[in-house]
Amino acid sequence: MLTKEKIIARNNVNVIGSGPQTLMLAHGFGCDQTMWHYLTPELRSHYTLVMFDYVGSGQSQLSAFSRSRYGSLEGYTQDINEICDALELADVHFVGHSISCTLGLMASIAEPGRFASHIMVCPSPCFLNDPPDYHGGFERVDLEELISLMDRNYIGWATYLAPLVMGTNSSEVLIGEMTASLCSTDPLVGKTFAQATFFSDYRHLLPQARHPSLLLQSKTDSLANEGVGKYMHARMPQSTLRVLPTEGHCIHMTHPALVLGEIRAWMNP
Structure with a gap:
């Protein structure tokens, strides 16, 4: 059993602000907690x-990584609940981006008493296409090629993926920020997390959602198209779908004012 101090150090946990309601901000694949910096000044x-x-x-402890634990999403989910336990959190509003939306859902199913609601920013429970009823966005062969590119040319992989994630019309500053973040991830860890993210399918968990959920869908998103949001909304109890007039998969960075407005409205109905 890890101590509170070791869990905080392992995951570089930071607590800021002092409002009565608690938001847990969980970054997506290839990112770290600094990606929330467009929202945190207002939210705190x-x-x-x-x-x-x-x-x-980010600044987590790389020495804590093991393929046996983090080869599937369950390892990351366990970390979320260990952080909640260490900080003795209750009534957590889990704000997840991309794959973290699924991780937050898994964590809340495992320990429902810890959580109050979900705010899902560009969520997807499965990135693979499963015709005829589900269009996740990628064919398996395309994802396998993307993983292969990570092995052959990690910098090239990051340079290719960043504008796809951010949206082709995003500024060079934002695309550069994403490229730098992808490049800063250890290649072995990055590949392991990528495989766990892009080849998993957790659609079966959607009907098990026990808390109200806000789904923030980007109108144009190469990684999670509008149909994914509609699919989730149709299967998640107590869910609200908001399709925003945005482009890209990181709308908390590209359109922070819109996302802030949605969060405030959700938290203060």
């Missing part, structure tokens, strides 16, 4: 924010 004035890095990302 109203809420207590719990931020962290998944093992292998």
Whole structure:
């Protein structure tokens, strides 16, 4: 059993703000907690924010990484609940981006008493196409080629993926920020997390959602198209779908004012 101090160090946990409601901000694949910096100045004035890095990302402890634990999403989910336990959190509003939306859902199913709601930013429970009823966005062969590119040319992989994630019309500054983040991830950890993210299918968990959920869908998103949001909304109890007039998979970075407005409205109905 890890101590509170070791869990906080392992995941580089930071708590800022002092509002009565707690938001736990969980970054997506290839990112770290700094990707929330477009939202945190405003959010910290109203809420207590719990931020962290998944093992292998940001300033987490790389020594804690093992393929046996993090080869599937369950390992990352366990980390979320260990952080909640260490900080004795309750009534957590889990703000996840991309794959973290699924991780937050898994964590709340495992320990429902810890959580109050979900705010899902560009969520997807499965990135693979499963015709005829589900269009996740990628054929398996395309994802396998993307993983192969990570082995052959890690910098080239990051340079290719960043504009796809951010949206082709995003500024060079934002695309550069994403490229740098992808490049900073240890290649072994990055590949392991990528495989766990892009080849998993957790659609079966959607009907098990026990808390109200806000789905923030980007109108144009190469990684999670509008149909994915509609699919989730149709199968998740107590879910609300908001399709925003945005482009890209990182709308908390490209359109922070819109996302802030949605979060505030959700938290203060």
